[in-house]
Amino acid sequence: MAMHKITLTINGEHEVVDVPSQWTLLQMLREKLALTGTKNGCTTGECGACTVMLNGAPVNSCMVLAVECDGAEIVTVEGLAHDGQLDPVQDALIEAGGVQCGFCTPGVLISARALLDRNPDPSEKEIQDALVGNLCRCTGYVRIIEGVKQAAKL
Amino acid sequence: MAIVDKVKLPSPVGESKPRLDVQEKVTGAAIYTDDIQFGPGLLHARIKRSPHPHARIKSIDISKAQELPGVKVVVTGDDFPNRIGLYLVDRHIFARDRVRFVGEPVAGVAAATEEIAEKALDLIEVEYEMLDPVFDPEFGATPEAPLIHPDMAEYARPNFIFPQEGTNISNHFKVRRGDVEGAWEQCAAIVEEKFYIPHVQHVPIEPHVAVAKFDVDGRVTLWAASQSPFAQRNLIAKTLGISESDMRVIAPYVGGGFGCKAGVTMEALPVAIASKVPGRPVKLLLTREEEFYTNFVRQALVIKLKIGCDTNGKVLAMQNTMYWDGGASTEYGVNITRAGGYNSTGPYFIPNVHTDSMCIYTNHPVGGAYRGFGMSELHTGIEQTMDILAEKIGMDKVEFRLKNCVKGGDIILTGMTMHPTGLSECIEKAAKAINWGKKEESSSPTKARGKGIALMWKAPSMPPNAGSSAEVKFNEDGTVTLSVGGQEIGQGTFTVMAQMVAGTLGIPYESVRVRGPLDTQYSPYEWQTVASRLTWSMGNAVVEAAKDAREQLLENVADHWDEDPEDLDIIDGKVISYKSENEMSVKNIGIYGLPNENDEGWKGGPIVGRGNFMPTYVTNLDAETGQGDRAVVHYTTGAQAFDIEVDLETGKIDILKAVSAFDVGRAINPELVKAQIEGGLMQGLSSAIFEQIMLEKGVMQNPSFVDYRIATTTDMPFEHEEIIVEEPQDDGPWGARGIGEHPMVPTIAALANAIYDAVGVRLEGPPLSAEKVYLAMLDAGVVD
Numbered sequence: 044m045a046m047h048k049i050t051l052t053i054n055g056e057h058e059v060v061d062v063p064s065q066w067t068l069l070q071m072l073r074e075k076l077a078l079t080g081t082k083n084g085c086t087t088g089e090c091g092a093c094t095v096m097l098n099g100a101p102v103n104s105c106m107v108l109a110v111e112c113d114g115a116e117i118v119t120v121e122g123l124a125h126d127g128q129l130d131p132v133q134d135a136l137i138e139a140g141g142v143q144c145g146f147c148t149p150g151v152l153i154s155a156r157a158l159l160d161r162n163p164d165p166s167e168k169e170i171q172d173a174l175v176g177n178l179c180r181c182t183g184y185v186r187i188i189e190g191v192k193q194a195a196k197l
Numbered sequence: 198m199a200i201v202d203k204v205k206l207p208s209p210v211g212e213s214k215p216r217l218d219v220q221e222k223v224t225g226a227a228i229y230t231d232d233i234q235f236g237p238g239l240l241h242a243r244i245k246r247s248p249h250p251h252a253r254i255k256s257i258d259i260s261k262a263q264e265l266p267g268v269k270v271v272v273t274g275d276d277f278p279n280r281i282g283l284y285l286v287d288r289h290i291f292a293r294d295r296v297r298f299v300g301e302p303v304a305g306v307a308a309a310t311e312e313i314a315e316k317a318l319d320l321i322e323v324e325y326e327m328l329d330p331v332f333d334p335e336f337g338a339t340p341e342a343p344l345i346h347p348d349m350a351e352y353a354r355p356n357f358i359f360p361q362e363g364t365n366i367s368n369h370f371k372v373r374r375g376d377v378e379g380a381w382e383q384c385a386a387i388v389e390e391k392f393y394i395p396h397v398q399h400v401p402i403e404p405h406v407a408v409a410k411f412d413v414d415g416r417v418t419l420w421a422a423s424q425s426p427f428a429q430r431n432l433i434a435k436t437l438g439i440s441e442s443d444m445r446v447i448a449p450y451v452g453g454g455f456g457c458k459a460g461v462t463m464e465a466l467p468v469a470i471a472s473k474v475p476g477r478p479v480k481l482l483l484t485r486e487e488e489f490y491t492n493f494v495r496q497a498l499v500i501k502l503k504i505g506c507d508t509n510g511k512v513l514a515m516q517n518t519m520y521w522d523g524g525a526s527t528e529y530g531v532n533i534t535r536a537g538g539y540n541s542t543g544p545y546f547i548p549n550v551h552t553d554s555m556c557i558y559t560n561h562p563v564g565g566a567y568r569g570f571g572m573s574e575l576h577t578g579i580e581q582t583m584d585i586l587a588e589k590i591g592m593d594k595v596e597f598r599l600k601n602c603v604k605g606g607d608i609i610l611t612g613m614t615m616h617p618t619g620l621s622e623c624i625e626k627a628a629k630a631i632n633w634g635k636k637e638e639s640s641s642p643t644k645a646r647g648k649g650i651a652l653m654w655k656a657p658s659m660p661p662n663a664g665s666s667a668e669v670k671f672n673e674d675g676t677v678t679l680s681v682g683g684q685e686i687g688q689g690t691f692t693v694m695a696q697m698v699a700g701t702l703g704i705p706y707e708s709v710r711v712r713g714p715l716d717t718q719y720s721p722y723e724w725q726t727v728a729s730r731l732t733w734s735m736g737n738a739v740v741e742a743a744k745d746a747r748e749q750l751l752e753n754v755a756d757h758w759d760e761d762p763e764d765l766d767i768i769d770g771k772v773i774s775y776k777s778e779n780e781m782s783v784k785n786i787g788i789y790g791l792p793n794e795n796d797e798g799w800k801g802g803p804i805v806g807r808g809n810f811m812p813t814y815v816t817n818l819d820a821e822t823g824q825g826d827r828a829v830v831h832y833t834t835g836a837q838a839f840d841i842e843v844d845l846e847t848g849k850i851d852i853l854k855a856v857s858a859f860d861v862g863r864a865i866n867p868e869l870v871k872a873q874i875e876g877g878l879m880q881g882l883s884s885a886i887f888e889q890i891m892l893e894k895g896v897m898q899n900p901s902f903v904d905y906r907i908a909t910t911t912d913m914p915f916e917h918e919e920i921i922v923e924e925p926q927d928d929g930p931w932g933a934r935g936i937g938e939h940p941m942v943p944t945i946a947a948l949a950n951a952i953y954d955a956v957g958v959r960l961e962g963p964p965l966s967a968e969k970v971y972l973a974m975l976d977a978g979v980v981d
Binding site for chain 1: 215216218219220221222223224225226227228229231232234399400401402403404450451452453454455482484485686687688689868869872875876877878879880901902903907908909910911913914917
């Protein structure tokens with residue numbers, strides 16, 4: 044098991060991590076750094092629960108090798124709030140009631156944040172399209188989409 | 198009740214308070230089972246599974262797997278001789294002698310890494326001898342079918358499950374009411390229909406995961422994504438010969454349940470493996486593929502209905518024959534069959550009823566509890582047949598339903614007297630909201646517009662004595678901590694329970710903490726988080742516990758003030774006296790008590806309020822007639838209606854509006870009720886339009902999110918309206934009853950009825966996919 048030393052920024056913190064070459068970014072976050080907010084729902088890139096931001100773009104972290112992230116900037120759900128203040132997407136999702144079991148929530152929040160970063164005023168269709176890869180079995184998506192709409196106004 | 202009655206406003210009960218768990222969940226801080234860190238001692242388990250639907254195990258050779266470096270232990274069915282099962286005790290943790298479905302555990306490995314464990318599976322050699330399989334439940338019920346459980350008669354079972362010896366019928370529930378044969382002659386219209394509702398999977402986003410560790414002294418801890426920590430403790434401990442109190446189940450937040458994390462699904466596997474490596478935690482995390490094909494499923498149903506009514510549209514008789522494809526064993530299947538039987542008229546008063554509800558062993562995946570517990574499947578048949586009958590007798594379908602639907606005071610099919618129910622109000626409101634009776638134009642000549650409605654009823658399906666308990670403890674800062682054994686699976690139960698505590702005690706909602714994770718060592722007992730029973734059952738226990746804490750506190754303060762506790766109240770966290778107008782914060786009193794006057798000692802002490810609840814009035818039903826005084830605790834009822842368009846060129850369904858109206862008794866938190874209705878509606882639509890486990894000779898063909906499609910954000914943009922009806926439940930807290938499962942029960946039927954209204958075709962069963970709808974339109978000559 045060849046190990047690699049990689050250097051990257053995670054939620055604004057500089058990190059140096061030794062990872063096996065075959066590990067995914069998801070494994071590294073959860074098992075090496077105990078950043079367990081990012082969830083593992085399928086490990087096949089289909090459910091979106093493991094979505095994180097990689098250099099500003101939302102990715103399924105189960106589909107990215109950790110070693111590919113050398114020099115990268117990663118944001119996970121743990122990095123959304125700043126100075127004790129929730130990100131507007133977090134506040135809005137709470138306000139809209141878009142959280143039930145919470146397992147898809149971290150991925151939803153990252154996809155929503157990434158959307159609003161590149162498109163601060165998305166249409167409903169653009170919100171649906173941006174979140175189509177984030178499966179949720181509890182909410183029926185109604186309040187999730189409402190939350191992202193509200194977040195765009197904050 | 199007196200104390201609750203005296204509680205003064207403002208009460209948080211009935212208000213849409215924000216969820217208690219939401220801050221943790223949006224920041225990634227909420228802990229789920231797989232998030233718990235076990236350190237480098239953790240072993241990873243993988244399971245060798247049967248590739249055959251039905252075969253005899255001739256031999257298993259684990260020697261090569263045992264020799265693989267990094268492998269700590271390999272186990273097989275030989276290591277665990279006892280059977281396990283929630284109702285009918287009919288399966289082994291690892292198969293012994295024979296396998297009965299594709300995916301059944303045959304051997305288990307624990308190794309230093311998942312990769313090594315996976316490699317070890319390939320080194321286990323199993324020799325099978327094929328046996329004739331059964332895939333069709335109707336055939337399975339015949340004497341010609343090969344027996345899947347030849348030893349069924351020996352299996353332990355409760356006295357309300359009726360296996361038929363020498364057959365594959367693991368439970369046969371009957372209703373015999375009135376004179377069905379005689380009634381047909383009085384009918385002006387009779388319809389006979391048959392429907393097939395296929396297997397579907399629960400698909401929580403969190404896969405099943407469980408970690409077990411044995412101490413060297415034989416005590417065991419199980420961490421599991423679990424709706425049922427107490428039931429798992431009970432069943433697993435019994436099977437492995439451990440005392441219940443020597444087994445501890447810790448259950449953090451659950452990332453979606455829908456019934457699949459109830460009872461014992463895969464949790465016994467890591468416990469069994471861990472028993473052979475004391476001191477080492479053993480984790481089993483299912484892959485998404487395993488999640489699809491090895492877990493309990495919503496079992497398929499073949500339902501044959503014959504219903505007749507008189508010239509006035511009064512339904513006189515029903516014959517209902519249900520073949521439930523229970524699969525290889527029956528954790529929940531036998532009780533779903535029972536529930537299907539005692540609810541088999543749907544929410545209608547029918548004087549003559551003949552029901553046979555049978556659970557059939559097949560070589561398919563095991564049937565488990567799934568949101569609605571058989572009711573979606575049953576109502577898919579009944580509510581389409583009622584539509585067909587109404588049309589045949591020439592009555593409006595809403596009028597027909599209002600005439601025949603169950604009302605308070607009716608003697609329902611089991612002989613129980615129906616309690617007051619808001620079903621008629623639900624029907625009227627849903628019909629009005631969908632503009633029932635108004636034929637509306639479609640948006641394009643290539644689309645056909647239609648409306649459909651369906652009703653539902655569902656009672657909590659559980660043993661008669663399923664119990665709840667709760668504990669309320671004061672803290673120094675004036676807050677209280679509530680402990681319960683019911684699980685937060687996303688439905689919002691912790692929030693609702695906190696509202697009940699605050700409302701009972703007279704403290705702000707924000708002053709209630711609910712303790713998690715559930716832990717059988719500390720949490721008060723709760724049967725299971727299933728059956729939409731917590732708001733009602735656990736709620737009653739929580740109210741009792743809060744009342745008890747309140748009484749203790751008020752007695753102490755009354756003594757301190759030399760007043761009568763009856764003159765005191767707690768409002769917004771302050772004890773007040775209506776008589777003397779004394780006032781005192783609840784802070785500290787519940788921990789330190791109060792000083793006597795003149796510094797002469799203290800009175801009171803730490804306050805622990807306790808409460809429990811168990812229904813005591815549910816009776817067994819006669820094995821031959823299904824009759825008894827009270828089959829169930831109560832029914833939640835409701836109606837759902839759709840306004841849709843069917844694309845005549847593709848068969849695709851566009852939903853224009855969905856209306857749901859349910860009688861919840863009392864909405865403790867209206868927004869959470871609406872969230873349950875929305876989520877259930879969407880899950881129902883997903884099962885109605887997209888979902889089916891494709892089984893080919895017992896092998897699931899579509900075990901991935903790509904091939905087993907569930908609804909996504911882009912499927913759900915349409916107008917929807919949720920209507921809450923409140924006809925109080927006499928023994929519910931503030932009149933409340935459950936709403937978790939019900940919203941998806943009528944969905945398939947309501948949509949199918951709308952499709953029929955639009956284009957005049959009906960399918961044998963879901964999924965009502967564009968392709969199937971289009972082909973049915975072709976067959977019927979609607980399109981060419």
